[in-house]
Amino acid sequence: MAQTKPLPDVAVVGSGVFGAWTAFMLRKAGAKVTLIDQHGPANNRASSGGESRITRAGYGPKELYTRWSMEALTVYKNFYAQTDPTLYNETGFLWMGRPDDAYMNANLVAFKRLGVKHDVLSREEIAKRFPAIGLDGLTWGIYEYHAGGLMARRGVATVVRHLVKNGLRYEQARVVPPSPGTKVTSVAGIKAGQFVFACGPWLPQVFPELLKGRIRPTRQEVFYFATPAGDPAFRSPLLPAWVDPGDTIYGLPDLENRGFKIAPDGHGLEIDPETQERVVPQASVDKVRLYLQKRFPKLAQAPLAQAEVCQYENTVNGDYLIDRHPEHDNVWLLGGGSGHGYKHGPAVGNYTANLVLNGGRTEDIFALKTKTLYDPTNRSSTIPGK
Numbered sequence: 431m432a433q434t435k436p437l438p439d440v441a442v443v444g445s446g447v448f449g450a451w452t453a454f455m456l457r458k459a460g461a462k463v464t465l466i467d468q469h470g471p472a473n474n475r476a477s478s479g480g481e482s483r484i485t486r487a488g489y490g491p492k493e494l495y496t497r498w499s500m501e502a503l504t505v506y507k508n509f510y511a512q513t514d515p516t517l518y519n520e521t522g523f524l525w526m527g528r529p530d531d532a533y534m535n536a537n538l539v540a541f542k543r544l545g546v547k548h549d550v551l552s553r554e555e556i557a558k559r560f561p562a563i564g565l566d567g568l569t570w571g572i573y574e575y576h577a578g579g580l581m582a583r584r585g586v587a588t589v590v591r592h593l594v595k596n597g598l599r600y601e602q603a604r605v606v607p608p609s610p611g612t613k614v615t616s617v618a619g620i621k622a623g624q625f626v627f628a629c630g631p632w633l634p635q636v637f638p639e640l641l642k643g644r645i646r647p648t649r650q651e652v653f654y655f656a657t658p659a660g661d662p663a664f665r666s667p668l669l670p671a672w673v674d675p676g677d678t679i680y681g682l683p684d685l686e687n688r689g690f691k692i693a694p695d696g697h698g699l700e701i702d703p704e705t706q707e708r709v710v711p712q713a714s715v716d717k718v719r720l721y722l723q724k725r726f727p728k729l730a731q732a733p734l735a736q737a738e739v740c741q742y743e744n745t746v747n748g749d750y751l752i753d754r755h756p757e758h759d760n761v762w763l764l765g766g767g768s769g770h771g772y773k774h775g776p777a778v779g780n781y782t783a784n785l786v787l788n789g790g791r792t793e794d795i796f797a798l799k800t801k802t803l804y805d806p807t808n809r810s811s812t813i814p815g816k
């Protein structure tokens with residue numbers, strides 16, 4: 431009988447959405463896994479630590495991400511059906527269009543090829559279906575059916591809890607970078623054969639010589655405005671998740687009574703995720719209110735109910751980093767979520783687990799060699815639409 435190669439033990443450092451789902455897929459393949467985090471799964475400094483994240487399929491010409499959105503959403507739905515169905519809200523997703531939007535036109539090509547259920551909406555149809563939206567500047571829209579809001583921090587906590595119940599070892603520890611020129615055999619006293627560093631915005635601190643300036647953590651602010659009492663206009667189905675690419679801003683309807691969520695998608699100042707203060711200045715609130723006046727006029731005077739300060743970990747063009755460390759062949763680098771990675775957690779985990787267990791070469795778009803220096807003066811969103 432043919433002998434099957436034993437699977438290596440794996441240590442995954444970082445228990446955000448990328449690390450947790452990589453651990454999930456490694457366990458599914460039968461590997462022994464230790465998951466390690468310095469502050470805890472989806473802690474409130476982590477990029478996965480916010481209340482909610484959008485999932486949608488449109489990625490313009492980058493079809494691989496569209497396929498990953500579809501793959502990941504299937505896994506999310508199945509897993510949440512068995513654990514906690516409130517972790518996904520299928521609100522749909524609206525792309526707010528202006529004339530000649532090349533990215534949105536590319537979405538339509540991909541949607542047709544991959545069978546993504548959607549409607550193309552006229553201005554009038556947007557007004558009829560979603561009455562809270564002010565139409566200023568909009569000429570058309572695309573509505574995705576299988577899209578909406580994933581409950582972010584609760585979702586990661588649920589995956590980790592499930593894994594621990596089913597044999598995963600979880601440790602709270604801060605892992606220091608491996609020493610150059612030595613074979614990595616353990617981290618924080620935990621022995622393993624393979625190591626995945628899924629450290630989100632901390633990744634350039636862990637590997638400064640490789641990643642400083644190539645992954646840039648930027649400050650991002652998120653606002654929840656209180657909605658008028660008894661008014662259903664800011665909940666699904668009267669309001670979907672949405673993006674307004676022309677104004678580089680996106681949002682979600684009221685989920686779990688937290689209020690109407692809205693967040694600018696342009697990149698903020700470079701920050702340190704460990705030490706940045708998470709207080710929102712009044713000037714930022716005022717700026718968002720100006721936008722509300724135009725696009726959601728009923729909320730122009732709404733009180734701010736809650737705010738979050740988080741960070742993106744941007745690569746130069748928004749593509750993830752999934753590659754082997756150039757000097758340690760049993761160390762893998764995983765990150766560069768760039769403001770859009772949450773929805774892909776299970777697909778990223780599957781791809782990474784397969785590389786770790788079976789070897790092979792990563793796609794060029796995820797390779798370390800393609801992560802050139804990020805230009806800090808260019809603050810525009812790298813992947814429009816979250």
Ligand SMILES: Cc1cc2nc3c(=O)[nH]c(=O)nc-3n(C[C@H](O)[C@H](O)[C@H](O)COP(=O)(O)OP(=O)(O)OC[C@H]3O[C@@H](n4cnc5c(N)ncnc54)[C@H](O)[C@@H]3O)c2cc1C
Nearest residue numbers: 444446447448468477478484605630740767770771772773
């Ligand atoms: C405001 C905001 C809105 C977003 N909106 C969306 C959206 O709508 N849709 C979407 O798909 N994506 C969205 N994203 C992006 C998405 O949230 C991120 O891409 C994703 O959460 C990144 O996950 P991660 O696991 O790489 O990093 P993280 O969640 O940051 O996890 C990294 C973990 O590593 C741990 N760690 C770091 N260093 C060490 C160390 N040395 N030792 C031990 N542990 C360590 C940290 O404590 C942390 O828990 C958004 C992000 C932000 C900030």
